[in-house]
Amino acid sequence: MSALDGQDAQELQVVAVRAHRHRAPLLRPFVTAARRTEAVEYVVAEVELAGGATGQGSAAETVAVTGESADSIAASLAGPLREAILGRRGTITELSRRITGAVPGATSAKAALEVALHDAWARRAGRPLVELLGGRLEDTLLNDMTISLEDPAVMAGHARAARERGEQILKIKLGHDITEDRERLAAVVEAAPGARLRLDANQGWTPEQAVEIIAGFEADALPIDLVEQPVAAADLAGLARVRAAVSLPIMADESVWDAEDARRLVDAGACDLLNIKLAKTGGLRGALEIAEVARTAGIECMLGAMMEPRISITAAAHLAVAHPAITMIDLDPPAWFASGLPRGGYAQDGPRLRLTGGPGLGLEPMPALADAADGGDR
Template identity: 45%
Template sequence: MNIQSIEVSIEKLPLIKPFKTALRTTDEIENVVVMLQLENGITGMGAAAPTVAITGDSTEGIVGIIQSVIAPQLIGRPITQLNELSRIVQQSCVGNTSSKAAVEIAVYDALCKYWKIPLYQFLGGNTNSLLNDMTISIGEEEQMVRDAKQIIHDGFSIIKIKAGNDWKKDIERITKIRKAVGDNVTLRVDANQGWTVKQSVEVIRTWEKDRLNIELVEQPVKAHDIAGLKEIKRNVQTPIMADESLFSPRDAMKLLSEQAVDYLNIKLMKTGGIRRALQIANMAEAAEVECMVGSMMESSVSVAAAVHLAIAHPNITKIDLDAPLWIKEEPFEGILYEQNSIFVSGDSGLGIKRKDFFPFNHK
C-alpha cells in the first residue's frame, strides 16, 4: 500500500498562561500538522513544534522542507517499508529535525493503522504507567510558590521547575518551593543552559547542603559543553541530565562514552522522529543510563507519539509530557490526563483524532 499524498497545515493554539524559560517566552503554540494519506484512504497524522531557540526550526522552515524536500521523496513508496522511509526522511536534508519528526510520526501512525495495532504495541511495549510531571515556568518567587502549591492540589507528585536566568535567584526560588510543598514531592530543575560550570556546582551543592533532595538537574550549561556537564557531574551528588546536548544517536554516543551525565532526555523534535529516539534509548540501555522522554510546547499529536514511545521502551523510566495541559483549547483527543498519569486509547496508530468542532483548515 503506497503513500498517496502528504499535506501540511498551520494552526495557532493559545496557552492558558505564558510559558517562560531561560531561552524564550511564549503565549501560544504554532502547530504544524502533517496529514499523510495512503492509496486505500488510511491517514496518518504527525505534528511539529517550531522552537527556533532550541532546534533552529521555524514554522516557515518546517512547512517548506516538508512540502519541497521530504514529501516528494516519500509519495508513491510502500508504507510497509518503514526503515527505508525513515532513512529517506533522515537523509533528505541536514538538520530540520522538527520537519523530519512530523513526517515520520505520520508514517508510523499510518503504518500502525494499516496493521490495525496501537503504536506502543508495534514498538513491542505494553501500557505500563509512568508518572508525569507538571512544569513551573520562570517568574517571581511568590508566583512560582503559588504555582507549586496549585500543582500539588491538582494531584501531581512531581514538579519540574524552570531556572537558568539568574543563578542566585534560582537558589532562593527552589528553596522556597521545597519549603512550600514539603519533602514528599519530587522536584526536578531545568536550567535550560543558563548557568556556567562554576555556578552549577555552587547552586547544586547549596541545595545538597540544605537537603532539598532535588531529583535531577537538567542541562545546566550550554549544549556544546560536554566537558562542562562531566565536570559538574563529577563534583555534585545530584544526578545531571542532558537535554539540548542530545539530538542524535551520535550525540548520545559522545555523552555515554564520556560518562558525562546520569540521564538522557529524548525529544522527538530533536531526534527527528521515533526511529532515532529508539536508537538512543537502546544505546543508553546498553550503557545502563536511564532515559526521560520530554517534549517542547507541543499539541497532543506529537506528544501522543512520545507517550507511546515512553510506555513501550523499558529504558525510558521518566516522562515530562505536560505540554498539552498548557493549551487553552486542545483541538485533538486521544490521550487522557488524570492528575499525574497519562493514558492512551487502544485504537490503532497514535489513537489521536481531531475534535469535531476544530475543522482542518489548510494555510
Template identity: 40%
Template sequence: MKIKQIELLKQSTPLKKPFKTALRTAYTADEIIVRLTADTGEVGYGAAPPTAVITGDTLESISHNIEDFLLPRLVNQDMDELESLLHTVSSALVNNTSAKAAVDMALYDLWAQKHNAPLYQLLGGARSTLETDITISVNAPEEMADDAANAIDQGICMLKIKVGNDVHLDLERVKAVRERVGKNVLIRLDANQGWNRKEAVRIIRQMEDMDLRIELVEQPVKAHDLEGLKWITDRVDTPILADESMFSPRDALKILEMRAADLINIKLMKSGGIYQALKINAIAESYGVECMIGCMLESSIGITAAAHLAAAKKNITRVDLDSALLLAENRVVGGVQYNGSEMTLGKGNGLGIEGLIFPE
C-alpha cells in the first residue's frame, strides 16, 4: 500500500451554544481535514482545529505547514514503513503540533486499514467502549447549573466545569452546579490557567471543606509555571491535572520528575499526534501516573483518533472527548458513536470513518 493522493479540506461547523473558557469564546468549530488515498483505494482521515491560545496554531499555519512541509514527504511512500513516516512527520518542523497531529492520525488510519483491524486493537486493545465527560462553559452560576442539569437529562454522568475567568465567582459556580445535579454526579474542574497559585490553593481548599466532591482540577496556573503547579499539588488533597503545561514526552519527564502534578492530560493537538502521545503515556505509566485523554474544539475525526488511543491503553483512565457533542451537526460518517456518556468505537477498520458530509 502506497500513498497515492493527498487532499486538504477546510470545514467550519456551528456550535449548539458558544463555548466559553478562561482563554476564549468560540462560536464555530473550524478545522483542516487531511484525506490520504492509497493506491489500493483505502482512505485515511485526519484533522486539526486551530487553537492559537494554546498551541499557537491557526487555520492558515496548519494548512501551510501541512502543504509545504509534511505532505511532500509522504507522496508515493509505502505504508509498510509507518515508523519512518511518523518520524518524518514529527521531525519535519519544530512545534506546529496540530499540523503534525492531522497527518499522523491519517497515517495511522491507513496503516490499520492495511492490516484489516480497528486502530485501537493494533495499539493495544484494552477496551472497546469509553465513558466521557461533557464540558460546561463558564457563565453565570445559574446558567451553568441549568446547562449541567440539561446534560444529565441527556444521559451524561460526568461533568467538566470551566472556571478561571473570575476567581470570586468560581466557588459560586461550582456550588450552583453541585446543588443542581446532586452528590453522585462526577465533577471535574478546568481553570485553563486562570488562577494564581495562592488563589488556586484557597479555592480548592474551600471546595474540599465544603465537600463539593471535585474529582480533579485541571491546569490551575499558567502553562509555564511548573513551580506554581507543584506548589498547589503539594498543598491540596484534590488531584491536580497538568494540561497546557504538557505537550511533549520531554514535558512529561520534567513534570513527573518534579512531581508537579498528580495526573497528565494528553491531547493529540498538543503532542503532535498518536506517535508522540504513546510515548507520553508510557513515560507516565513508568512513574505510576495515570493519564487523561482530552481534546480541543474539534469534530468526530480527531475525537475518533483520540478515542482509539484511549481504548488501546489501560493507563489512560479518564476521558474528556466531548467536543463532537457540542456541534450543531455531525458531518462525519462513521467513527465514534455516543450514547449519553458512553462512546463506542465500532468494528470498522482503521478509525472507521466512512466519509464526510459537506453543507450545500
C-alpha cells in the first residue's frame, strides 16, 4: 500500500509533452570519488494536461552515475517517453506505469517526465504534491551540506564556512585513499566543531579498507552519524561484512536503484539505511516503493539527489516530507548553483527545509530560453 493508492478517481489526458535544455554553472566544483563537475547540463520536461494544467520535472546529466548525458536524456524524452504518454488518457497511476515501462534504464529522463506528470496532476487538483502523497505541508526536515572530495585544507575551509553559515550536518565526500581520507576527516573535524558528519565514500574503498578506516573513526569517537556506500555497488557481501564489523550505521546508495535492490540489501543484512534518489528510481513511484520496503523492514531512508537543479530537488523534498520512512534529506545541490531559479517550492531557515506550498511543486514555471545552451538559466 502506498499513499498514492486510491488517488486514481480521475482520468487525465496528456495533450503536450515538451523538453528544453539548460546549462547551469556551479559556484565551485563538485568533486566525488566518481566525478568532478563545474557546470550542470540539464533538461526540463513539461507535461500539459487537457484543461491546461502544466507541470515540470528535471533531469541532470550524470554520466558517471546513471550513464545518462543531457543528449541521451533529451533523446529519451523526445522519443519513447513522449510517445508513451502523449495523447493518452488514463489515471495518474496508469500514465506513470507507461513512463516506467517505455524503455529500459533512462531513469533520470523518466524521473523528469514522471515528476512533471505529478506536478501537473497536483496543479490540476489545486493541491501541494506533498498532500497528495499523504504528507503535511507544514512538516520540515533538517538538510545537510556536502563537502567535496578535495585536499584536506580545502575541505576544512569549506566545512568551516558551512558551520559559520549555520549548517549542522556536513556530508563529507571521501573514498580516494584511506590514509589521505583520514587526514581529510581530521581536518574537517578540527575546522567544524559541533557539526554532525555523514561520510560518503562513493564505492571508493575495498571492504577491508572500509573496516579499517571506519573502526579507526569509531575508536576516535568522531561525531559521525552514518557511512554511505563504502564499497562497490554490486558487492553486497562486502557491504554486509563491513556492516557486521563496525558499529556506525552503513547506508546503501549506489547499491539501491529499485525496490528489488532494497529487498536484496535487507535480506543480505547489507545495510542499516537506504539512500533514495529520484534519478535512480525513475521518479516518485519507484522511490515510494523503496520507502515502503524500508518501512516494512523498519529501516530509515535518506532522500538524496544527484547534482541536480531546483525542480528535481523540490520534487524530492515533497516526497521526503510526505513519507514516514524518509527521516533524512541530502538536498543541498541548489546551494551549489549560481542561479536560484526557478523561484518557490521550498525555503530553508538555516539548515531546516520547509515547503512553501501552492499547487503542485509550488514552483514558478522555468521558461524555455532560446539561449539556454549558453547558460540560459543564470
